[in-house]
Every structure is written in structure tokens, then in C-alpha cells.
Amino acid sequence: MxxxxxxxxxxxxxxxxxxxxxxxxxxxxxxxxxxxxxxxxxxxxxxxxxxxxxxxxSLSDPWLKGQVVSIRQQDEDFSRFLWQINEGPHQGYLVRLRWQDAPQVLGQGQHWWFKVRCKAVRSPANPGSAYVEANAYVLGLVANCVVKDAVLLEHEWDHRQQLYQRLKAKIGDLPSFSLITALTLGERPFSDELWLGLQATALGHLISISGFHIGLLFGWVYGLMLLLANIHLRLLVCRQWAPFVALAAAWYYSLLAGFAIPTLRALVALVLAVYLMQQHRRLSYSQSWLLVCGLLLLLNPLWVMSISFWLTVYAVALIFLFVWRYPLLDHSFRGRVRHAVKFQALMTLLMSAPTLLFFHGIAPLALLSNLIFVPWCSLLVIPYLLVALLLELVLPAHAVWHWQLADLVLAPLYHWLLYGAAMDYWWLLPAQTVFSALLVALLLMAVFFLPGSAPKLRLSLLLLPFVFLLWPKVVQWQLHLIDVGQGTAVLLQKGDRGLLYDVGPVYGSFNATEAYVLPYLHYQGIRQLDYLVLSHADSDHTGAFSEVLKTYPKVQLIADFQTGYPQQPCLALPAVYLDARLGSFRSAYAKPEGNDSSCVLAIEAAGWRTLLTGDISNKVETELLSAEPDLKTDLLLLGHHGSKSSSHLSFLAQVQPLFALNSAAANNSYGHPSKEVRARLSLLQIPLLNTADQGAIRIEITDQQLDIWPYRQQPLPFWLQKQ
Known part of the structure; x- marks a missing residue:
């Protein structure tokens, strides 16, 4: 509740x-x-x-003492890492630090005194993107800070950092290095291609160390100890110590993974299992599931704000349901294989409901991928990688043959991921509500309880959710002001087609186009992007537009500056797009580049008018009114993110917008929207919708009305919508 x-x-x-x-x-x-x-x-x-x-x-540049608890990520200018405060009133809480020109000696496990300047954990809020603020509660993260000064207290790296540096120096050039570190240390320095491959093949659960990997290691070690106990009477003690040795191995694997939250959940479940074994108690599947859920929420009730928690408990419930509903009766090799195939098929099918809800699509390769690579990783890859880690600790420092063999073992998985990325095997579906996803899950789960003598009914229930998902919806115009921080990105959508005006900012290594814009397009089910309009050449508007061109290769690029790609000028936009009317304007006196060279776009859809003004100043606003003396609009995107040099009183009074829209970052250093612009809007009684306050803003346009849906003001918390 x-x-x-x-x-x-x-x-x-x-x-x-x-x-x-x-x-x-x-x-x-x-x-x-x-x-x-x-x-x-x-x-x-x-x-x-x-x-x-x-x-x-509330503290002004405090000095704090703490420990580095993550392997640092290096950007062009900054090092980023997690740091745990271990002294004072904030003891135990985490801080995400950025350190410009950090020393090479910086590593996980070190203790430092840091003088820091902090700000609240706040990021753009968009459906379809990770919700950073909810994740901060889950991790115990209280602030984002910049290091202003530092004193090193303890120089030594911890075991995980030492292993990572050793592997990076020895095998950093192996093709599967990123997969090796992901499966041994929980570090995933993946290329964009590998991330796409994981999505297309639905194998992300294999690459992120989770309960599957921890439980698998526990089972392997426990089975090995029982095998030793059966070899000789003197080794019978192995049977008694088997659960504790297996638990110690699982703990060590969790240590290597940096005690990530999924590994902690798995350890809790294993500790409970070992305790029940020692007490000679057996619980039913439902009792076990409820007890584990209760223990997890007792340890950290904030885990309910994490989507991974719900995916985990849902998956475990499905496993228990399968084992209860379909016990293994045929113990022959063929019977075991048939049982495993049935298990993978049902799990893949039933996990499609949360996949639709949180990732807005289906991977058609999911079943085949899991049938091949779950046993491949369970029986060969993960056991061998852990053996290779042990060999790394005892072999001479120059020995690499065990990692070269690991590269060969991982080669099939690596090439399968590249194949999935190249073929783009991902079926994008429109975003689903929590209700529709629950309905799909319930319908699919009913397959568990139907008797085997009702194949037609089973087939009907299997097809019904997909008929529901693919049933034609009422198509209407929507305008989306995507929250990209200090930048602009506006989507005009009808059905699965759209026009995109700007793509958000790129600042250093931060890329809002990939982080927010493309996930938003996927969330909204945009299959065909017809036009990409870049208002002008500033990086807070052009972002990584090449990624949009790569994702939607048939899109027509509209820009008045050199992009290096085939393009058309702003004034070449058609007068009619689908059943909407478009009008474009560009100053005749502005320089080729700069704010005043912005492409102004007027849209009329379903009788409602929208004006997107880029970064034009008061001078161009006056020029625009001279060219269009009868210009009116219902929705106005404030020029230059609400700068006082734009949106002057005479312009606002002339166009008479019902609502003013603004795209700016929370607590931005420019003060956008300026107090002058706010005062002008207040004087004219024009409501302001600002992404810094409301997050992404979706406006549904019908003949009768405009329905405005600010993301931060939805009735459900953000962690239920997307985490």
C-alpha cells in the first residue's frame, strides 16, 4: 500500500x-x-x-571523512565514484562524487578526507528513463558532490580494486574483457553495441551479477562438498560443513561484485536456507517466498522503490509456481531436457509482462537465447570464470593462458550479442500502464493452472494478451516537452509517427540524447520519425543528433548549419504534416550561427496552435511579428529557456498563449526562467509549465481540449512508473 x-x-x-x-x-x-x-x-x-x-x-563546503566504495569511472574531465561517509552524523550514507584531475592512485577501499560542495540528487524526470531520485533512496545516496580539496588517509586499495586493475592491465585488449569483468567483478564497461545486443537477445539477467549467479555458485560448491563426502569416510565432515562453505563462497562472490543490492538479496535468501537446513525445517514454496520477502523488506524497506526488487520477487514466484505445478517426473536425460525447455519457454513468456511495462518491447530472440546460453553460462562459463579467478591468485603474474581460454569460452556469447545488435532484434511496443501489464501477467499466469487437456483454451489465453496489446488505439495528436535538463527537445506525435524538434544537450561525457530523448521515443512507441529539426547549432539543442539518425535512418534532417549529413533548410519544411499544418520562420538578418539563427516552428494540430521559438531574442521576436502580424498561439515554448532577453512583454501580449512551456534544468546556474520573464507571465496571467518543476510534459490534443500531463505530478510515484 x-x-x-x-x-x-x-x-x-x-x-x-x-x-x-x-x-x-x-x-x-x-x-x-x-x-x-x-x-x-x-x-x-x-x-x-x-x-x-x-x-x-545546509553545510557550506564541509570536510567529511569516508571510504571509496566503487571503482571509479573516468570521463574526459572528471572521475566519478561512490563514497561512503564513515564518521559523523551522516555515517553510513553514500555520496556520489566528481573529482576533476583526480590522482591515478584513487581507488576503491581508500579512506579520504574530502572538502566537498554538494547539491541535491535531482535529475530530469521522464517516463522511459531511469528515475535517479528514487534510486538514491534505494542506495542510501544523499547528495551529488564535487571534490574541492582532499587528504589521503589510507593508500591501500581493497581486493576488488586490485583484481580489476590487474585484469585491466593483463587482458584489457581481449574482445570479451567487458564480459569477463561483468561476470567476475560486476563492472560492465560495455560498448553501445553490446548494450544493444543485451536488449535484443534478452540476456541482461545473465551479465549482471544477481541472485542467479550467487545461487548458482552456492549450488556448485554445495554439490562439490557432497561429492567429496561420498568419496571417503574421512571426508564425511564435508557434508556437515557443505552449507557453510557454500555460503562463504557466495559471500566472496558478492564481495567481488561490490555487494550490489541483487547480491545482498540473494545472500539473505541463502542465509535463511542454511538456517532452515540446520534446524531440519521444511517450508512450503509460498511460506519460503513470503518469508524471504519479509526479511528483505525488514532489512531495507526502501527496496520497494526499486524495480529490480519487484522483478526478482516476481521471477522467484514464477520459479516456485513452475516447480509446484510441473514437478520433474521423468528423470531420464530426454525428460530432463524436455522439462528444461518447458521451464525456459514459460519463464520467457511470463517475464514478457514486466518487460513490456518497464522496457516497452519484446525480444523475439529471448527464448532461443535463454535455451542456449542459460545452460551454457550455468554449466561452463560461470564455473570456469570463478576457477580462472582462483588461478589468477596462485599463478605467476605474467600468466594469461587461463584468461585466453575464458575468452574462447565466452566467444559464442560475445558473437551472439553482436549479432543481435547488428540485426536489431527488438520489437518496440507502445508504453503500457501498470494496469495493462498486470492484466497481461494474470492472463499469462493462468496458463499455469489450466489442465493439459485444454490446449485450445491455453492457446486462446496466450493470444489474448497480445491481441489486447496490439489492438488499434485511438490515434490523436500529442505534444511532448521532454525533460533534458538545460536544453530543448520537443516531440510532436501522432500514433507511431513523429517530428522531433531538437535533441537535448551534450556536456562533456553527458549525452541527454541517449540518456533521455531516445528512451522517451521508444517509450512512446515512435517507430517512424519523419523529421528531425535542429533549431540552431548550440550543443544544448543539437546534442548527439547522429544517434537519432542512426536509430531512425529514414528521418529527414532539417538544419540551417553544416551537419555533415544530408539535410534540408528550415524553410523547406512542408506546409502539411499528416493532417497538421506547419509553418517555419528564420530571421533574414541573423548570422549563419547563433541564437538568433534559430528555426522557429509553428504547428497547428486539431485546431490548436503551438509555437516553438528556439533561442531567438527580442530582436527576432519583433521581426517575426512584423512578418506575421496576426500570429497567435495556444502553446508557446519560451525562447532561450526563459532568458530575460527573450519573451518580451509585447511579444507575449501579441501571441496570447494559453500556456507557456519552458525547458530548463532545476537550480541551473543561468537562473532560467528569469524573474523578469516570470513577472511578465504573471502580469498577463499566463500559466507556466517548466520541466525543472514538472518533469516531462505530455499534452494530448483533441478537437475539444488540451489535456496536460506533467510527469512529476502523476498520481502514482515515479518508482512505479519507471525505475
């Missing part, structure tokens, strides 16, 4: 819940007691996180 609270309640709610707990205990209403305890614990954790965040942000 706590998931459906749109805001974090005040302290009064916590007091109210504690009172309810006492009442429920008095009347022995144990279920409601547990429910109230869970809500109280969740609220307390959230409020503690907010309290420590506010206290840290």
Missing part, C-alpha cells in the same frame, strides 16, 4: 501508524500489525534519508 502514496506523509502519519500497531496488537490482529509495522518502518527510513540530505546540503 505504501507504494501508492503520491507523497511522503508527514510525521503525524508515522505517529498514527504506531498507534494503530498498538491497537492491532491489543486485539491480536497480527496481519494488520505487520502491515502497519512495514509502513511505519518505510516512512521512518524515508524521513531519515530526507533529514540527512537536508542537513548535509
Amino acid at each position: 505504501s507504494l501508492f502514496l503520491p507523497i511522503v506523509p508527514a510525521l503525524l502519519w508515522l505517529i498514527f501508524l504506531l498507534s494503530l500497531i498498538l491497537i492491532c496488537l491489543y486485539y491480536r490482529l497480527l496481519f494488520f500489525t505487520g502491515l502497519c509495522c512495514a509502513l511505519s518502518l518505510w516512512l521512518w527510513q524515508v524521513q531519515q534519508h530526507q533529514l540527512h540530505t537536508q542537513r548535509l546540503l
